[in-house]
Amino acid sequence: MTTNTIAADKPVSFDPYQVELARNPYAMYKRMRDETPLYYNKEYDFYAVSRYDDVRAGHADHQTFSSARGGILELVKMNMELPAGVFIFEDPPLHTAHRMIIARMFSPRRMRDLEPMIRDFTVSTLDKLVGRDEIDIIADIGAEIPMRVIGALLGIPEEDLQAIRHSADERIVTEEGKPIDYETQQIGGMPEFENYIDWRIKNPSDDVMTEFLNVEFVDDKNVKRKLSREEILSFCNVLAGAGNETTNRLMGWSAKVLHDHPDQRRELAQNPSLIPEAVEEILRYEPMGPFTARYVTRDVEYYGQTVPAGSTMMFMLAAANRDERRFPDPDRFDIHRDRAAHMTFGYGIHTCPGNVLARLEGQIFLEEMLKRFPEWDLDMERAKLTCTSTVRGWDTLPARVRAKAA
Numbered sequence: 001m002t003t004n005t006i007a008a009d010k011p012v013s014f015d016p017y018q019v020e021l022a023r024n025p026y027a028m029y030k031r032m033r034d035e036t037p038l039y040y041n042k043e044y045d046f047y048a049v050s051r052y053d054d055v056r057a058g059h060a061d062h063q064t065f066s067s068a069r070g071g072i073l074e075l076v077k078m079n080m081e082l083p084a085g086v087f088i089f090e091d092p093p094l095h096t097a098h099r100m101i102i103a104r105m106f107s108p109r110r111m112r113d114l115e116p117m118i119r120d121f122t123v124s125t126l127d128k129l130v131g132r133d134e135i136d137i138i139a140d141i142g143a144e145i146p147m148r149v150i151g152a153l154l155g156i157p158e159e160d161l162q163a164i165r166h167s168a169d170e171r172i173v174t175e176e177g178k179p180i181d182y183e184t185q186q187i188g189g190m191p192e193f194e195n196y197i198d199w200r201i202k203n204p205s206d207d208v209m210t211e212f213l214n215v216e217f218v219d220d221k222n223v224k225r226k227l228s229r230e231e232i233l234s235f236c237n238v239l240a241g242a243g244n245e246t247t248n249r250l251m252g253w254s255a256k257v258l259h260d261h262p263d264q265r266r267e268l269a270q271n272p273s274l275i276p277e278a279v280e281e282i283l284r285y286e287p288m289g290p291f292t293a294r295y296v297t298r299d300v301e302y303y304g305q306t307v308p309a310g311s312t313m314m315f316m317l318a319a320a321n322r323d324e325r326r327f328p329d330p331d332r333f334d335i336h337r338d339r340a341a342h343m344t345f346g347y348g349i350h351t352c353p354g355n356v357l358a359r360l361e362g363q364i365f366l367e368e369m370l371k372r373f374p375e376w377d378l379d380m381e382r383a384k385l386t387c388t389s390t391v392r393g394w395d396t397l398p399a400r401v402r403a404k405a406a
Contacts, residue, residue: 012036014048016073016291016314022387025290026331029319038302046073046293046312049302050319052326052343058294058315059347065294065313066091067350073293073389076312085227085234088242088350094220095349101215101227102235102353105208111356114149118361121148122368130372130403137255137378137397138248141369146247146361150240155207156196164192164240193236197229209236243354247361249288249393250279254366256397257282257333259378264335269374272367278335279362284342285333290318290392292346317343318392373401 012031015021021028032039032050039048049055058065068091069076075089082089087098125144129135151161196209204210212232218224227235258265258278268274296311307313320343322330327340345352352358379398386395 012039014039014041015043016387016389019387022392023385025318026322029316029322032316032319033323033325038305038307044073045077046314047296047307048291048314048316050316050323052320052323054302055315055317055320055343056347058313059292059343059350062091062349064297064300065315066297067095067294069295071292071294071350073291073312073314076293076295083230083234085231086238087235088238092349097217097219098231098235099349099353101212101217105211106353106357108356111360114153114357115360115364117152118145118149119364119368121145121152122361122364126368126372129401132401134398134400137399138252138394139396141365142248142251142394142397145251145365146244147240149247149357149361150243153208153243154196154236154239155200155205155209160192193233193240196236197232208239212236239354242352243357245391245393246288246352246354247358249391250283250358250362251365252394252397253286253288254279254282254362255369255376255399256378256394257286259376259399261333262375264333265370266374268335268366269370272370274335275363275366275370276359277337277339278366279359280339280342281333281335281337282362283344283359284321284327284337286392287318287321287342287344288391288393289344290387291316291389292350293389315343317346372404374404376401 012028012035014028014032029050032048037049037051037054039050040046041048049058067089068082069079070082070089075082085098087095087102090098122145125141125148129140135141147161147164148158150156151158151164156164197213200207200209200213204213209232212227212235214226216224216226258268264278268278292315294313294315296307296309296313298309300307321327324330327337341347345355345358376399379400382396382398384395386393
């Protein structure tokens with residue numbers, strides 16, 4: 001059980017940047033669902049819905065809730081022009097054209113074909129840690145494996161991956177308790193990818209970057225063409241940023257949740273066939289991205305109140321995942337829970353296209369981790385949690401580990 005107590009006599013108050021609330025937000029989420037299913041934050045001027053049915057329906061209604069201004073609270077509020085190719089921040093018909101390209105390259109079958117490579121990366125990363133008494137789940141594992149996978153997909157040399165990861169991290173890092181300052185951030189492609197594009201033009205290979213350079217599609221103006229350089233840079237930026245952050249945070253939460261539930265961790269070590277269901281429950285229980293935001297294109301009513309066109313709506317994915325109207329006893333972590341569709345990867349046309357890859361990496365991580373370290377104890381005094389309007393997860397997560405007896 002991870003809920004805490006928030007005095008019922010205090011008004012419901014949700015601040016996405018409040019550090020203390022981010023450490024354990026679930027009691028406040030419950031009050032939002034029960035008392036203010038449509039919530040308005042006056043300080044930051046946004047609305048929020050937290051019940052599962054509202055979050056799911058809102059994600060499905062891209063005509064009322066537009067992604068064209070971004071899917072992050074700060075971006076939506078800024079109303080800035082976004083670069084071409086940031087497909088997660090587009091509406092149809094352009095989103096449809098770009099999404100089809102990504103869907104082909106990240107199909108479930110193709111992702112499953114990557115399993116041997118992902119397992120090799122995971123094994124080599126974890127084997128280096130055997131013999132140590134203490135590791136950091138993030139620095140030693142979460143920061144390594146996902147970026148190596150994305151690097152292999154894009155054809156980026158391993159020696160350059162750390163610089164790209166740091167650049168991606170800086171885009172979501174914010175001063176504690178403050179919004180992300182996108183006025184000083186570059187939203188489109190990272191300059192680091194420029195050289196790789198030029199290299200791949202001259203040296204094509206069997207990787208996603210080469211496919212981006214060669215793919216032809218029909219765009220929103222019904223013109224058959226190739227991706228522009230700006231679109232390719234944006235595609236690479238999205239894949240590097242989201243691919244690294246999502247799975248990195250998933251690995252951190254897997255370690256934290258199973259540390260808190262050692263009986264279920266032991267059960268997984270004894271019966272690895274349960275790991276896919278465990279990953280689904282971890283995704284529901286502690287989602288890596290707790291919120292998404294949308295621009296409201298027309299008046300819409302919730303619970304007798306009108307949200308006017310021009311507003312910003314925040315969809316509370318993490319709150320929806322703990323809604324007792326959808327999930328029985330939602331604050332209980334249970335690897336045997338009957339599978340029900342959680343909202344961690346969104347819903348509708350903006351469902352995360354990398355969800356199959358993230359799930360696969362999460363499963364392989366737990367399989368190989370439990371083979372080597374069936375037990376671990378986290379040092380929560382030294383652990384550091386980061387929460388922005390984009391992600392919630394661990395920056396550092398020190399653990400004392402006990403290797404499996406020979």
